[in-house]
Amino acid sequence: MLKDGCAREAVERYGDVLYRVCLLMLRNTADAEDAVQETFIKYVTKSPDFADREHEKAWIIKVAANKCHDMLRYRTRHFTESEELLDGYAVSKEDSGILDALMELPEKYRLVLVLFYIEEYKVNEISEIVGIGTSAVKMRLSRGRKLLEDKYRKEYM
Amino acid sequence: MDKKIKNAGDIIKMPEDMKERIIKNCESAEKTKFTCTDSDDGYIELASGTDRVDTQNRIVRLICAIAACAVLVAGIGTTGVLIHRQNTKLLGSDANDEAYRIMSPFGDFSTLPFRLFTDDGKNGNYSAETYEKLAAFLNGFDWGEELEEDETRTYEQDAKGPIYSINWFEGNRTNHIYIANDGFVSYIEYQPSDNIYKDSLDVVEQKYFKIDLDSFGTSIEEILAQDTEKISPFGDFREFEFIFKADMRTYRMHSKGTINDRLCDLLNNFDWGEGVDEPAPENEVLHYSLFDYAVQWQKDQSISTWKDDFIYYGIYIESSGRTIYEIIKDDYDHMDSEVIERKVYQIDFNDFANKYHEIISNGEYINENEINALTIGEFQKVAFYNYMDKEYGNYLDKDHGPFSNDEDKRTKLEEFLKNDFFRMLKIYVPIEPDDSVDELEYDSDSEPVGSGPDFEIEFEYKMEDEKTIRKMDFSIYDGDVKMHEWIEDEDGLGNGSYTLDVKEFENRLAELGIDLSIRTTEDDIEESEHLSYDSVYDILKSVEVKRRAYLKGYSDVEIVVELRDAEDNEIMLSDENMEKLKTFVENEFQFDLMLKSDPINGEYSYEYQPQTYGIDIKYMSGGKVVLGRYYNISGNGIANLSDCEYDSNGGSTWSGPFIYYLDINEFYAKLEECGAR
Structure with a gap:
């Protein structure tokens, strides 16, 4: 596993995943950068020993998800400016629409959908990362998917 | 759909410049030690040589710190539960040991509401x-x-x-x-x-x-x-929401919480005796603040949706035991209230009061988790104000406070406030049904009864980022404790409500050398004349202390008094009469007149009373109003005071309303003397 003096390697390996998760969760690039940075700093300074690479990746995503959760909680009391997140990416209108719809879902659905559909985690792995039961993950996936479809069809198609 | 999400998501990559920034900061962090690491075994390790990495949003650090400590606290809590559950398995080995209490897989039902x-x-x-x-x-x-x-x-x-x-x-x-x-x-x-x-x-x-x-x-x-719940002659108190007003506290009852259960039991099971029909005397004011205990409710109505033009029920208990039960059809301005039913009971007042006090004294202390959450961060300093003291000042101020010459006293008081004070706080019975206090915005209207606090304690804690200062203010009003928490120079973090045993608290303060017998001023009230009005006296006194403390900051304070009519237009008086009015308002009106009336109670929940007269007292300095006190006096003797402090930037801070009851006939007579009536 990556350890000692591994900041560059870690950011290269997991940077995109974390940034994707954090950006979709927080809908703000500056906050996403903060969350990713906090996660990597925690990783290089006090991460536990990992059994394998998947364990390591899951740990990093879990830390990042918790950071996002904390920041979202802070936001409920403090206004944060929204921005056009996908500016600068070569995103088709269709792709942009589905991401916009995804980002408008409640946090709890957003996270499991991102982990399931984009990061391709299995239900039991998401259960581990998010810290809820598998039945709750399934429920969120099912409801989240339904909400996403409704929103996407209604507003972005 | 699945593919669409995947394809769209994969497009998002971290920008290269961001990557480089993060790598640089991580490498910098790697080389340094950290002040606080929440290690896996649940202990906090402390180290020196901090070199923090800046984030773009510094408040996040605070939230992270709170979250980290919350995890730690949760960890301790979980361990406690596990130990508790382990104990249940050992039950057979020592059934008499209280540590081995029987507990279900869902927790200990004897403590769950x-x-x-x-x-x-x-x-x-x-x-x-x-x-x-x-x-x-x-x-x-x-x-x-x-x-x-x-x-x-x-x-x-x-x-x-x-x-x-x-x-x-x-x-x-x-x-x-x-x-x-x-x-x-x-x-x-x-x-x-x-x-x-x-x-x-x-x-x-x-x-x-x-x-x-x-x-x-x-x-x-x-x-x-076997359930033999009795029903009171007024109905089953478990069936509706009601407001219970006692000892200057207000409880809004809902069907949760053990104290609520016990109050329902008290009202349902109490021996009210036989009621006698009695017509209401003319102009009778059944204002709850005039009674020792009062219960009010509307049937089939949630308290939060009470309407003014509705039938409401009330029980009003005097210390003599005389208890009035009244059903009133009221209207918006209370001008055409109609009494539908009125009965008078004679109860054993001491029995009722003892039972009530027994319930309240069973209040539960807040747990260690909550104490940990309150004391999160590195303690910086604490200030303590005693509003009973005529010298308004911070007891922990080494230069100007009442303990400025006694370091030993200051140290002991600080130790008490930092530690034991938190362990004296008890769980508050919520005023509002879903009063999630930490989420509410600070609202000075929610301050309890009457006026300013008896004591105020202000803590400062430095957060993990070594920069952010978290402040917490506890205002103590006759056993009710209001907490407001905020970040220095920033928004509030939340509020909390607690109660504490005033006697126990004051005993501790007395042990620490704080003289609680000191009265506000020597010259404003002759104590012997007003001994029976202690509660009123305290209210007026603390308002007065605040006023004096506030005005201390200004030199050459001039007082302007304006008398207003029912339409709020100023009543013009001759210079001579205005001087008389000023003297009356500044002295007799604000203290003696109200104190000589029937006992006054303060109440913070404002109820509309049509104004008959208004009195504005403006304290001016340098041609500007620095403090305004606005009295609205209604024909039934309810006087309603709002204070407003004005700062040099045009800002204003309102406090109140404080509600009093005065002898309206004497007030009118005084106005006549001033040529105003």
């Missing part, structure tokens, strides 16, 4: 005694081994609904146990989603059991059959 619902039409409204029996049974019941999953459970199996359900609320957590007609038990714990979608709930925990329903049902029915 649960409600049991079954199809008996009682809607969970059983006596406290019945709930004690239910708690003992539920704790000792054999729930069997926890089932792994509910996957095999079908919709049809649950479709008939539960035979029994048990619910309770703890903090922000909602807990449900559903017991189906085949003995299948589902337990779910929810918490509100901490996101912008406030209405949603997250599942925290789920458990499943299969029980012997016959055995469970038989025992439950036996217990419920």
Whole structure:
């Protein structure tokens, strides 16, 4: 596993995943950068020993998800400016629409959908990362998917 | 759809410049040690040589620190639960040992504010005694081994609904146990989603059991059959929401919480005796603040949706034991109230008061988790103000405070406030039904009874980022404690409400050398004349202390008095009469007149009273108003005071309203003397 003096390697390996998760969760690039940075700093300074690479990746995503959760909680009391997140990416209108719809879902659905559909985690792995039961993950996936479809069809198609 | 999400998501990559920034900061962090690491074993390690990495949003550090400590606290809590559960297995080895209490897989029902619902039409409204029996049974019941999953459970199996359900609320957590007609038990714990979608709930925990329903049902029915809840002559207090006003405190009752249960039991079971019909005397004012205890309610109405033009019920108890029960049809401006029913009871007042005090004295202390959350961060300093002291000042100020010459006293007081004070705080019975105090915005209107606090304590803690200062202010009003928490120069973090045993608190202060017998001023009130009006005296005194303290900061304060009519137009007086009015207002009106009237109580919940006269007192300095006191006096003698402090930037801070009751005839006579009537 990556350890000692591994900041560059870690950011290269997991940077995109974390940034994707954090950006979709927080809908703000500056906050996403903060969350990713906090996660990597925690990783290089006090991460536990990992059994394998998947364990390591899951740990990093879990830390990042918790950071996002904390920041979202802070936001409920403090206004944060929204921005056009996908500016600068070569995103088709269709792709942009589905991401916009995804980002408008409640946090709890957003996270499991991102982990399931984009990061391709299995239900039991998401259960581990998010810290809820598998039945709750399934429920969120099912409801989240339904909400996403409704929103996407209604507003972005 | 699945592919679309995947493809769209994959497009997002971290910008290269961002990567480089993060790598640089991580490498810098790697080389340094950290001040606080929450290690896996649950202990906080401290080290020196900090070199923090800046984030773009510094408040995040604070939230992270709070979250980290919350995890730690949760860890301790979990361990406690595990130990507790371990103990249950050892029960047979030493059943007499109190440490080995019987506890269900859902927790100790004897401490949970649960409600049991079954199809008996009682809607969970059983006596406290019945709930004690239910708690003992539920704790000792054999729930069997926890089932792994509910996957095999079908919709049809649950479709008939539960035979029994048990619910309770703890903090922000909602807990449900559903017991189906085949003995299948589902337990779910929810918490509100901490996101912008406030209405949603997250599942925290789920458990499943299969029980012997016959055995469970038989025992439950036996217990419920013994339920002998009495109903008061005024109805069953478990059936409606009511406001209970006592000892200058207001309780709004809802069907949760053990103190609420006990108050319902008191009102339902108390021996009210026989009521006698008695017509209402003309111009009688049944204002709750004029009685020792008062209970008010509207049937079929939630307190939060009370209307002015509605029938409402009230019980008003005097210290003589004379108790008036009245049903009133009221209207918007209270001008055409109609008494529908009125009975007078003669009760044993001491018995009622003793029972009430017994309930209140059973208040539960806040737990260590909450204390940890309150004292999070590195202690910086604490200030203590005693509003009974004529010298308004911080007892912990080494230069100007009352203890400025005594370091030993300051040290001991600081130690007490930093530690023991938090352990004196008790859980508050919420004023509002869903009073999640930490989420409410600070609202000075929610300050309890009457006027300013008796004591004020202000703490400062430095957060993990070594920069952010968290401040916390505790205002203590006759046993009610209001906490406001904020970040220095920033928004508030939240509020809390507690109670404490005033006697115990004041005893500790006295031990620490604080003289609580000091009165506000030597010249304003002759104490002997007003001994029976202590509570009023305290209210006026603390308002006065605040006023004086505030005005201390200004030189050459000039007083302007304006008298206003019912339409709020100024009543013009000759110079001579205006001088008389000024003298009257500044002295007799503000103190003696009200004190010579019937006992006054303060009440913070404002009720509209049409103005008959208004008195504005403006304290001017340098040609500008620095403090305004605005009295609205209605024809029934209710005087309503609002204070407003004006700062040099044009800002203003309102406090109040403070409500008093004065002798309106004497007031009118004084106005006549001033040529104003």
